[in-house]
Amino acid sequence: MSLEKQIAISPAGELAAKLNSAQLPVDACYQCKKCSSGCPLTFAMDLLPDQVIRLALLGQEEQVLGAVTPWVCSSCETCTTRCPNGIDIAGVMDWLKEEALRRGYSIPQVQISRFHQSFLETVRLGGGRLSEPLLLGLYSLRSGKTLEKLKSGELKDELLLGWELVRRGRLKPKLPKKLKGAGEIAAFFAKSER
Template sequence: MELIGDKNFRDVVVDAVGEEIFTCYQCYKCSAGCPVSFAMDMLPHQVIRSVLFNQKERVLSSRTIWVCAACETCTTRCPNEIEIAKVMDVLRQIQQESGKQAKEPKVPIFHKAFLDSIKKTGRVHELTMIRNYTQKSGELREKLKTGEWKNDVRLGMKMFLRGKLKVMPPKCGGVKEVKKIFEQAKEHKKA
C-alpha cells in the first residue's frame, strides 16, 4: 500500500483536487495540448491514470512533474473539469516534502531560492535569488567548467547597463507578517 503518513496516496491527491479526477477517460486532450510534453517521461493523461492506480513512486520520481510549466492548458481544456495542473502541484508538494532527490533536482532548488528570497525580504530580489540558485544547484560550478558563465555574464551586463537589474534588495514593511506566514505553512504539509 502506498501511504503518505497514515493516508493512502491517491486519497491525499483526491482530497486536494476533487473527485473529478475519477472521471478521467483517457481522451489524451491534456497530453495533446501540453506545450512541454516533448520533455516529459510520462504524459499528463498517464500521470492521472497512475495516481488513480495509487502508483506513488512512479509519479513522484517522474520528470514530468518538474518540467510541467503550470500553464494550465490541460486544466482549461479537460472535458471532465479535472484540475490537472493542480494535480501536478500536489505531486510536486508531496515530492518536496518526501526529502528525496527529485528527477529534475534544479527545479525544486529554484523554488526554494525563490521562496527564501520572499521569506527574507518580503519580495523577490532577482539578483539574490539567482545567486542562491546558481550556487545551490551546482550550476555555477558547471558553468565555470564549461565556460558557459561568459554567456550569463554577457547577458547580465546587458541587463545591468539597461537598468534592468536592481542591485539593492527591496524594502518591504511587511517582512514580519510574511515570515509568520512561512512559519504557519510548515504546519500545513500534506504528510
C-alpha cells in the same frame, strides 16, 4: 511502458483518495488524452500528463512522485482548461511536487526544485518582496552547476547577459523595500513550514 510492467501494476486507492481530499479528484478521467495533446512540454517529460493521472488513479505512488513530468510542467494550465471532466491536471502536478519534497523523494530535476526553493528563500530574506539579483545569486550558489557552467562557457554567457541587464537598468543590486507587514509575511512562512 512495457506490457509486463502494465500487468505488474496492482491498483491501490490511497493516492486517489488523498488527491480527492486535496480537492484534486482524478477519478473522472476517461483517458481522452486531451491534456497530453495540448501540452507544450511533453518533449521534456518522462510520463505524459494523461499517464500521470492514470497512474495516480491506480495508486502508483513511486512512479508519479518520482517522475520528471510534474517538475518540467510549466503550469501553463492548458490541460486544466481543456479537460472535459474538470480535472485540475496542473494542480495535480503541483501537489505531486510538494508531496515529493515533503516525503523526501529523490527529485529527478533538482535544478527546478532548487530554483523554486531559492525563489521562496529570496522572498523570505527580502521580507516579502522578491529581489531578482538576490534570487540569481542564491540560485547560482544552490544549483550546484557553477563549475560545470564555467567549463562549458555557459557561466560567461550568463554573466554577460546579467551585465547587459544592469547596463540597461533592468537589474539593480539592491534589496526590496521594507514592508510594514514583514512580520505577517514571516508568520506565513513559519506556518507553512510547520
